[in-house]
Amino acid sequence: MNLTTTEGDALDENAILPEYPRPQLVRDSYLNLNGRWQYAIRARADDETEPTEWDGPILVPFSPESALSGVNRQLTPDQTLWYRRELDLPAGFNVGRLLLHFGAVDSECEVFLNGESVGSHVGGYLPFSIDVTDAIGSGRATLTVAVHDASDTVPASHGKQKLDRGGIWYTAQSGIWQTVWLESVPDAHIERLQLTPQLEAGAVEVTVNSEADAQATVVVTADGQPVAEATVQANSPTRIALGANVRPWSPEDPFLYDVRVTLGTDEVTSYVGMRSFGTGTDADGVPRLLLNGKPYFHAGVLDQGYWPDGLYTAPSDDALIADIRTMKDLGFTMLRKHIKIEPLRWYAHCDRIGILVWQDMVNGGAPYRPAVITLPAATPVRFRDDRYDLFGRADTAGRAEFRRELRETIELLSNVVSIAMWVPFNEGWGQFDAQEIADEVRALDPTRTIDHASGWHDQGAGDVKSLHVYIRPFRMRRSWREDGRVVVLSEYGGYSYREPGHAFSDKEFGYRRYRSHAELDAAFERLHDAEVIPAVGLGLAATVYTQLSDVEDELNGILTYDRRIVKLTPDVVRRVNARLTAGNTQTPREDPPADARE
Structure with a gap:
């Protein structure tokens, strides 16, 4: 039986998973690339080239095996799944460097811009990003992705997917299955935050990861009111005390402190919960x-x-x-x-x-x-x-x-x-x-x-x-x-x-x-x-x-x-x-x- 969810029935093809995909490192720069792409499935060969003809539309980020993708085809280990879409950056979007993000692609892929390879990734469950500043040129480009997925026929991580599904093993899926998006960052920018709550000490240890040798300002707030502020050196763990009567996080009281970090012209927001x-x-x-x-x-x-x-x-x-x-x-x-x-x-x-x-x-x-x-x-x-x-x-x-x-x-x-x-x-x-x-x-x-x-x-x-x-x-x-x-x-x-x-x-x-x-x-x-x-x-x-x-x-x-x-x-x-x-x-x-x- 073809089962659907109420949310799937109400899917808007023009707004597929439009929410910002990285809640613990939010930046005011986001171009969602979900939606209608072109796809093709071809026999895998050593000298693969981009198809000259395409099989039809696919709704990204739903895998081709899924009903919501509009494809309903099983990719096999001897095939290549191709994706293509056009990119056209809004005026003023690029403030320094352009990063192309993939939430997850199952399980091996290579990414091309205007026919030139810009990066690759192995592993179907983890996000990755590619700096495409130089490759995207004037801001208009053709983005192509080639995917291989051997599923459970190789030792790579595959979870409960199985090409011969049944019992406790489920339909194998492949390709792009999480949000694809672009962001622009300054040359000197925050790459990652590490926020470690230290409940007994009433503090949070903050590490601001960046290639820049710079200082960052960290502000922690509770219900919009500042409780701590500190200047930290990038890539150096720093303990920031939150004052007396720190509010613990628990399922009964899931209280979160908001965190804002500024490094040069780059600013990100995040949050932390105080628990042990x-x-x-x-x-x-x-x-x-x-x-x-x-x-x-x-x-x-x-x-x-x-x-x-x-x-x-x-x-x-x-x-x-x-x-x-x-x-x-x-x-x-x-x-x-x-x-x-x-x-x-x-x-x-x-x-x-x-x-x-x-x-x-x-x-x-x-x-x-x-x-x-x-x-x-x-x-x-x-x-x-x-x-x-x-x-x-x-x-x-x-x-x-x-x-x-x-x-x-x-x-x-x-x-x-x-x-x-x-x-x-x-x-x-x-x-x-x-x-x-x-x-x-x-x-x-x-x-x-x-x-x-x-x-x-x-x-x-x-x-x-x-x-x-x-x-x-x-x-x-x-x-x-x-x-x-x-x-x-x-x-x-x-x-x-x-x-x-x-x-x-x-x-x-x-x-x-x-x-x-x-x-x-x-x-x-x-x-x-x-x-x-x-x-x-x-x-x-x-x-x-x-x-x-x-x-x-x-x-x-x-x-x-x-x-x-x-x-x-x-x-x-x-x-x-x-x-x-x-x-x-x-x-x-x-x-x-x-x-x-x-």
Whole structure:
């Protein structure tokens, strides 16, 4: 069935995802290039040249496999996907240097202006930019992009995409899938901000990255009133005190301080939330996850980030917001972003709405062996992950690429207020050297917790003992706490129900199937009453229910795939989550303290 979202039905081809795409580094220079481009799909050849004829229009940034692109064609590993559009800069737009930004292109691409190559990129989940000042000439140019995507046939990161989709693996998508845009910056400009909250010290550490050897002015405000101002040297971390009575960020009170940075003639705005993450013990000596120094239960839901009409790309910014708000309204305090990196606006919405995020890295590797990725679901078998061939990681270059993308992902998302946990590996999918990887993540970011191997193949590292339990009863074991790590149920549930008229196909994947809303409600409540809630008192510190929405054959979502129906009764979900999070003590506050306005 061709499912659509209400936002997809209302899509305006002249205003596709028009919002500024980088909320934590906003500059008054923005030319959105989303919209109608030309595309062509051709056989891949070593001596590729730009097509002389084009196959038709495509709506960027929707991948050609998606309905919203208007193409509905699957790119294969032996093909090249070509894009073309004309550029015509507004008068006075260029103030020094012109930067062409791509939010994400899956998975390898080369970019041309007027037939000349200006840059390339490898990796389908991370943004990149190209300085095109010299290539764009008078301000009018033809922009062309050539894309190759081998999807799951090579060790590169591919997430849950699979050319032979089905079950827990989804339709493979390719090409441009996040916003394309131009900005102009002065020759001396701010390239990146690093904002690290230091809650206990009542300060934020600021690093203004720039190629210029210059000073920058940083102003921090709360509700429009200045609370701190400092002059900092570019590329030098500087601690800026925010005064007494700093207002902490939490899901109950997602307060954000605004930040304005000026370097020469360049000015950017950003924001920061004052919070801290970690692990510690409760009053009974039980290991817990901490938020702002206090035990805090993470009641989460698995979030795949797939859409029936846009695949990886949400049909609108409002659609992203609706998913987050719906889950928070149901009482969840956390989203586990599963095997995908979202556009930066999604993370900003989590920051402002107030919900924690566990961020998965994107898996890669050669085809996975069933004994490695499925057998541990039913048996206690565990393997050492330095057996690279067993885990599909014999390719040295593939392992190096994963490490590079891990570093770039952490750098990209380091300022996100809501990210509480990094998750390098899931269920053995392309896992390798997880203990060493956890140490690397810790060195890159000591401010967040780590789930080094979610589900199974635990190597004894990270901050949590991470369990996936679907097909057997969940019972806490005291032995899980013996090494001092926190116990989390990082996937469970997955109860399926087919909503008539809202299913992707006649197939149904789920861990238990129900035939009515009433049956589903009763099973959901019974699972928590009998197994999950009793475990909280014994040390369970977080849960991740599977999942936010149906995705293709998976009918185990709280929402239907088209987001039109909530399959579980909201009051039932709220009642369960209220019991899970009853011990959380973060106190909401309506207004900042008086001295924070001075």
